[in-house]
Amino acid sequence: MDRRSGEVRAKADKVARASYGRLIAILVSNGADIASAEDALADAFARALETWPRDGIPTNPEGWLVTVARNRRKDAAKSAAARTASGSLDDEDFILAERAAQTDMQEPDHFPDRRLNLIFACAHPAIDAQVHTPLMLQTVLGFRASEIASAYLMPGPVLAQRLVRAKRKIKQAGIAFSLPEPDDLKQRLAAVLEAIYGAYSLDWQNNQNCDPTQDISSEALYLSTLVCELLPDEPEALGLAALIAFSFARRDARIDQQGVYVPLEAHDVSRWNRFLIRRGQTMLAKAATFKAPARFQLEAAIQSAHCDRLHLGKVDWQVIAQLYAGLMAIAPTAGSAVGYAAALGRAVGPQTGLAALAVLEGEETKGFQPYWATRAYLLRQAGDFPHARPAYEKALSLTTHIPSRKWLENALENILHENH
Amino acid sequence: MRYTFFLYSDETAFADASQEDIAQTLKVYGTYIRALKDAGVFVDTDWLQPSMTATTLSLKDGAKKIQDGPFADSKEQLGGSFVIDVPDLDAALAWAEKCPAAQYGTIEVRASAMPEGGNPYAG
16 A cells, blocks of 8 residues: 555545444435445445545545435435446546545535434434443444454444344334434433443453454444534533543553452552543532432533542542432432441441441342452451351452452462461 | 253354354354353353253163254253352352353252262272
């Protein structure tokens, strides 16, 4: 590849990454279904790689691509049989494309951003909830089905089949690429945020396997921020974006050089990303002005309180316990209850934490790793080594995340020493 | 205790699998197997040819009967297995949940009934 075509490819890649979802959203808002929009855009990118090295990069690459893709769709509609797979467009189309790119679409602001419509369609209640996240990753960010499947640790053909079905459903059921009615917005947005949260939680074995997972879970940060830009007055959207920002800010501190998990309160704060933490705090502060606290805002507030160690030099467990109590009140899950007990154990004392855990004992916590890890820790703090040891062993047996296993193994070994 | 995971799934998704698909699937399962090994719980695994290639054999009705096709004709077919060694069912279920097949099929988790140290009459 010569320098020129290398440059063109780099430019095309850049446009693809930054604008994929914008371009797909424009095409579907003009009446295409997702699958044919994707095909048309893929054709347009292929054409760009052919013609840009020869004729130069157009003034407005996005406008050029949209116009070519639109023409490809018209072309396909006119005579599906007449065109070959590689396809060809007549000169007129290119003149049109170039002109469109230079005139009405020259200003980026003129280029309407319809990604929100696309995002809402992906998380529509008529679409199976487990496909919401992959569909968004594909149509808004342009990931290939196999890349998304790898992040989910799922075979590619299985996910590809689900995506094809979901797109067909959107088309056949006539799901509109429009924004929800104000009455529906809260509920529909909840599904969107849940799907983005789903992308963010794709981190099992993440750090020992630097595959696409790393990329894809970091796209959750992009998507959550995008939703805030497009819907600036939604406190829970801000809460989720803040939560993800805090979490990403600390990703380099989460596992040490030996591949051992580092608990949050033991992180080396010099490895935290202060820019992302500030961004999270700004978003959370803005969310608070709406005075409508809900799950993601509270989860973000807990993470924000942990990040305050940066300035306070220590963790204020009292504050964290209070936030968990608030979270339990609005989103009662075993996870928030265990988080509450753990914070209480540190704020007040291990016996108090153990008492809060004892309330949970039952079917739900039998195989719940965080319950056992917290119980083990609190028993050890309380000096109850004979009971701490089996609790650590139980926690370890339930742990599938390798860095966390190493951390628990170390804790177990320390107990054996302390016990003597 | 040893547990076996029997992985059942709808095979149709793999009907037109390309070389690339196969490689990606191996990689996905490879990540899982590596985690099982790093955790020290891995015993064995296998990935089977599609059920339409199965042959069944029985002598229970007196004569040898050989048939083409799987034992049970159902939508979800046995496609592979894992054997792991973990303390109890809770731990086995924690690992089954992470198995790629759980996301697109059903995993039957069964504890071993074999006496400690294997069948004593097997030599």
